[in-house]
Amino acid sequence: MKDTLTILRKEFSNLFKDKRTVFAVLFLPMIIFIAVFFFMNMMMQQEQEKLEQTVYNIYTNNPKIMEQINEGVPRSVNIVTQSENIQDALRDSIIHLAVIFDTGNTFEDFLKDETKQIKIFSYSGSSASNSIRIGVISSINQLRDQYIRKVLEENGMSSGILDMPNLLQENVATEKEMAGGIFGRILPYMLIIYLFMSSFGIGFDTTAGEKERQTLTILLSNQVSRTSIAWAKILYIMSMNILTATISVIAFSIGFTTILNDVPNNALAAFTPATVAMLLFITLTMAVLVAAIVVVIGIFARSVKEATSYAMPIYLVVIIFGIMSMQPEAFKEAGSLIFIPLINGILTLKQLFTSPELPLMNFGITLLINLATTGVLVFLASKMFSNEKFVFRTES
Amino acid sequence: MIRFNGVSKVFQNAKNPVKGKQGSLSGLLGRSKKQTDGKKGKVTALDHVSFEVKKGRIFGLLGPNGAGKTTALRILSTLIRPSEGNVDVMGLDTVRDSQKIRQNLGFLSSDMNLSGNLSARDFLFFFGRLNHIDDNKLKQRVIELSQYLEMDTFLNRRVSTYSTGMKQKILIAIALIHEPDIVIFDEPTNGLDIMTSRVVLNYLKDLKAKGKTIILSTHIMSLAQKMCDDIVIINKGKIIEEGTITDILEKTQKDDLEDAFFELMGVDAV
Numbered sequence: 079m080k081d082t083l084t085i086l087r088k089e090f091s092n093l094f095k096d097k098r099t100v101f102a103v104l105f106l107p108m109i110i111f112i113a114v115f116f117f118m119n120m121m122m123q124q125e126q127e128k129l130e131q132t133v134y135n136i137y138t139n140n141p142k143i144m145e146q147i148n149e150g151v152p153r154s155v156n157i158v159t160q161s162e163n164i165q166d167a168l169r170d171s172i173i174h175l176a177v178i179f180d181t182g183n184t185f186e187d188f189l190k191d192e193t194k195q196i197k198i199f200s201y202s203g204s205s206a207s208n209s210i211r212i213g214v215i216s217s218i219n220q221l222r223d224q225y226i227r228k229v230l231e232e233n234g235m236s237s238g239i240l241d242m243p244n245l246l247q248e249n250v251a252t253e254k255e256m257a258g259g260i261f262g263r264i265l266p267y268m269l270i271i272y273l274f275m276s277s278f279g280i281g282f283d284t285t286a287g288e289k290e291r292q293t294l295t296i297l298l299s300n301q302v303s304r305t306s307i308a309w310a311k312i313l314y315i316m317s318m319n320i321l322t323a324t325i326s327v328i329a330f331s332i333g334f335t336t337i338l339n340d341v342p343n344n345a346l347a348a349f350t351p352a353t354v355a356m357l358l359f360i361t362l363t364m365a366v367l368v369a370a371i372v373v374v375i376g377i378f379a380r381s382v383k384e385a386t387s388y389a390m391p392i393y394l395v396v397i398i399f400g401i402m403s404m405q406p407e408a409f410k411e412a413g414s415l416i417f418i419p420l421i422n423g424i425l426t427l428k429q430l431f432t433s434p435e436l437p438l439m440n441f442g443i444t445l446l447i448n449l450a451t452t453g454v455l456v457f458l459a460s461k462m463f464s465n466e467k468f469v470f471r472t473e474s
Numbered sequence: 475m476i477r478f479n480g481v482s483k484v485f486q487n488a489k490n491p492v493k494g495k496q497g498s499l500s501g502l503l504g505r506s507k508k509q510t511d512g513k514k515g516k517v518t519a520l521d522h523v524s525f526e527v528k529k530g531r532i533f534g535l536l537g538p539n540g541a542g543k544t545t546a547l548r549i550l551s552t553l554i555r556p557s558e559g560n561v562d563v564m565g566l567d568t569v570r571d572s573q574k575i576r577q578n579l580g581f582l583s584s585d586m587n588l589s590g591n592l593s594a595r596d597f598l599f600f601f602g603r604l605n606h607i608d609d610n611k612l613k614q615r616v617i618e619l620s621q622y623l624e625m626d627t628f629l630n631r632r633v634s635t636y637s638t639g640m641k642q643k644i645l646i647a648i649a650l651i652h653e654p655d656i657v658i659f660d661e662p663t664n665g666l667d668i669m670t671s672r673v674v675l676n677y678l679k680d681l682k683a684k685g686k687t688i689i690l691s692t693h694i695m696s697l698a699q700k701m702c703d704d705i706v707i708i709n710k711g712k713i714i715e716e717g718t719i720t721d722i723l724e725k726t727q728k729d730d731l732e733d734a735f736f737e738l739m740g741v742d743a744v
Contacts, residue, residue, distance in 0.1 A: 081604060088592070088600045095591035095632075292587040296648065299551050299581040301573055302604050466554040467486075 081302045085310030086317075089284060093318075103276065103322055108329040115333025125205060134210040135172065137161045140179040143188055147177075150217030153210060168201040175200055175210045185221050255434065258353075261331075262431030265357075266424040267400035268330050272323035273365055274393050277372040278386060281315040285376025286385040294469065304463035308373060308456055315369035320361065356430055356441055363448040364423040370455035371420075377462040380471050396420055403428045416443050419451040475687060476527035476550065476656070480559035483520040483545050483711075519545040521711040522559065527689060527704070532682055534702030535691040536735065542711040543691040544583065547660050550689070551581040563656070577605070580649035583660045587641070588633045594620075594644040595629045598651055605652035612651075619647040622677055624670070638665035646674060650681075657681060660691045675701060695732035705731075707738055714738055 094100055133154040138144040141157050148155045158173055167173045176199035182188030196218070200211040227237035249256070288294040297307065349357075371392065372385075379385035399421050402408050409415075409425045410432075416422045422444040429437040462468040520542045527533040535543050548554045549561055552572035561568040563575045588597060595616060602612040620629050623643045628636065633644065642665045649657065657678070663671040678688055678701065692698055698705060699719055706716040715722055715738050719731060726734040 080606075084600065084603045088596075091596065092590045092592050291589045292585050293589055295553065295583060296586045296588070296601075296645070297604075298553055299576065299579075299583070299586075300601060300604050301576040303573055466548075470554070 079306075081306040082310045082313065085297075085302070085307060086313050089310065089314040090317075093280075103280070103318065104325060107272075107322065107326040111326065111329035111333045129206060129209045132174075132206050134174045134206065136210065136214070137164060137167065137173045137176040138178070140182070142183060143179055143185050144177060146185045147214060147217045147221060150220045151210070151213040153213055155210070164199050168199060168207060169203070171201075171204060171206070174204065174207045175214060177214060186225055189222060189225055255432070258431035261349075262428045263404045264331065265327065265431065266403045266427040267397075268327045269323055269361060269364070269427065270396050270400045270420075270424060272326045273319050273368045274389075274396065276319050276322035277315055277368050278389060278393075280318045281311075281369065281372035282376045282379075282382045282385040282389075284311055284314060285373055286379045286382045287376075289377075289469070289471070290381050298463070298469060303460075305456070305460040307463050308459035311373050311376075312366065312369045312452075312456060312459070315372055316362075316365045319365040319369060323361070323365070352436055353430055356436065357427065360423050360427055360430070360441070360444060363445050363452070364420060367420055367423075367448045367452045367455075370452045370459065373459045374455050374462065377459060377468050378471075396424070399424050416440050417447060419448050422447055475529040475564060476689075477562040478523050478525050478546070478550075478559070479562065481520055481523045481546070481549060481556045481561060482518065482558035483542070483549065483554070484557045485517045485519055518711050520549075520556070520708075523708065523711070523713055524559075525706045525713060525716055527687060529687050530682065530685045531703040532678065532688045532690060532701050534698040534705035535689060535708065536693070536695070536698055536705055537708040538693065538739070541708045543708065544585070544660055545711075546708070547581070547583065547658055547689070547691055551579060551583075551658055552576055553581075577652075578655045580652070580654035580657045582645050582649040582658065582662060584664055586645055588636075588644060590634060591632055593630045593632055594625055594636075594640075594647070597633065597644060598647060601648045602651045607652060615651060615653075619650060622673070623647055624673060639667060639670055642666055643670065643674075646677075654686070656687045656689070658689045658691075661693075662690065663692075663694070663697065695730075695735050699731035707735065709739065 093103075130153075133156050135156050135158050136144065136148075137158045137160075139159070141159055144157050148157070161167045161173060161176070164173070164176045168176065176197075178197040178199075179188060180193065180195045181191045182194070188194055198211060198214065201207040223240060227240060230237045230239070251259070288297075298304075372389065375388050376385050379388055403424050409428050415425055422440070426437055426440045426444045429440060523542070523546065535546060537543050545554070549556050549568060550563070552568045552575050555569050564578070566575050568575055592600070598616045598619070599612060602615065603609075607615065616629075620626050623646060625640075625643055625647065628640055633641065636644070642662075646659075646662065649659070659678070662674055662678070666674060675697070678690075682688055690698070690701060702719060704716070704718055705722065707714050707722075715725070717725070722734050722738075723729065723731065726737045728734040728737060
């Protein structure tokens with residue numbers, strides 16, 4: 079244990095002596111996430127303001143009806159009656175919409191015609207075109223509604239039949255469940271991405287990278303046991319995993335909530351002491367397992383490049399499960415997937431935040447399976463550190 | 475004290491077993507490939523090698539590139555296992571008692587390297603602590619080694635900024651930090667200038683005077699003649715001659731070890 083801590087201390091010392099690496103590993107993800115979401119939010123707001131201020135050019139063959147429709151469009155509109163080529167004009171943003179009516183002088187005349195048809199041309203590559211299209215369609219529906227009300231009243235019938243009933247909506251989900259739904263979707267995915275991403279850089283550098291740089295032989299020729307070396311490498315990677323994953327997930331959550339509209343006021347309600355404790359244990363077991371996987375691959379591979387290519391399929395499988403877990407209905411029942419190391423962590427994390435009750439059984443199974451798998455991998459890694467076939471297996 | 479008993483080493487699926495460069499002695503001798511047993515990818519690096527290293531002497535392992543010197547030293551330092559035979563180090567077996575043997579062994583190999591953000595001082599303290607030397611003694615030892623090997627000027631600099639010679643010095647210091655009884659140096663003067671080489675060789679003589687056993691692997695015959703008490707010459711994984719320098723010179727009737735070496739290799743000296 080003493081040797082493990084000595085190696086661990088050396089690894090951290092090596093890392094923290096390089097300010098650029100510390101910045102890149104610990105601070106950059108935080109800055110990037112917050113900055114990206116801040117700019118996304120800013121751009122979305124700017125786009126909205128721009129759409130509100132734009133004067134929309136609408137081409138039509140019937141300016142009279144179009145004027146009627148425009149009254150219900152909450153935008154500044156300029157009606158254009160001449161355009162050589164509608165498609166080109168839309169693509170070039172000369173016009174934002176084209177509305178072609180088949181018949182009628184007024185909107186009422188138009189509605190009375192049984193073969194009535196409106197052709198609306200828009201360009202999906204332009205947000206202004208999309209925006210005015212929605213506004214125009216909405217206005218057409220409103221005009222139609224007004225006309226029907228008028229006809230009903232003229233015939234002595236109440237137009238109340240067209241009124242929408244009072245919709246009283248109530249979500250029975252608790253504040254914790256609403257908040258948990260969001261974290262249950264984001265956390266497992268984010269966590270698994272960052273556990274792997276930070277492992278690849280640091281983990282492969284300290285295993286396959288050391289083999290490539292020929293810095294491992296000097297350590298192996300000392301009296302330290304191979305198990306101590308394996309544990310030191312795993313603990314180092316795990317610690318960095320947890321550190322970077324925590325920073326990244328926090329930064330992502332802060333950034334993400336700035337662009338989400340459905341975040342409950344008390345988002346932290348999802349984090350009860352029990353869920354925090356369970357989250358911590360699951361994260362720890364997943365981090366140590368990822369670290370062990372990375373160490374085994376790193377010792378096996380000839381180079382960092384080779385190690386990365388070996389790890390990629392595992393990473394992709396886990397990422398697929400991470401993406402699936404973002405669906406609200408996914409993994410409500412874990413089934414036999416709970417027995418698959420690492421995947422079980424994603425499922426249990428999801429259930430932890432989305433189930434009304436704590437998933438104690440799955441939590442226990444997840445911990446047990448992940449720790450047992452880690453134990454097997456540590457044993458394997460220490461054997462590999464003692465095996466010349468792996469230690470001296472390099473590309474040079 | 476150290477005994478190689480019929481040691482063989484066969485590498486399976488070796489892609490590129492020979493690292494000998496063009497123009498090297500092995501190339502000149504037309505021996506650019508190690509012994510193969512006819513099966514694809516199987517290379518015999520050592521073939522039933524037996525020799526003995528006596529305590530308190532400087533022992534030279536000589537041979538051309540690809541002769542099997544590094545393999546023999548790696549087996550002795552417990553980094554790899556023999557395919558056949560065994561190596562006995564002070565009554566301990568290199569396979570069964572590898573960790574115990576490493577406690578008493580300082581190993582410097584030509585394929586070792588240091589990199590990263592740590593300084594020579596950091597590395598010396600790190601390896602000292604791995605060898606369970608208490609901090610006060612370790613501080614003293616670091617001062618002693620850095621003075622002797624003239625490392626004071628760069629002791630606190632990052633190793634990534636070191637020249638080859640500086641790195642070689644720190645690797646030597648690391649191998650000796652725990653004052654091992656057995657010192658194994660594979661090409662110790664590689665990359666060192668003439669002044670530093672002298673310092674290192676004098677230090678090895680001091681170690682011998684202190685009763686340490688030193689095993690040197692080198693292709694520099696003048697160095698071997700000056701430093702070694704006993705030598706073994708190997709080629710293609712087999713011992714072709716062994717004994718004291720005097721024995722070998724007498725046997726080959728040469729005045730110089732380099733000439734004797736070429737004689738034994740069956741090549742005329744230039």
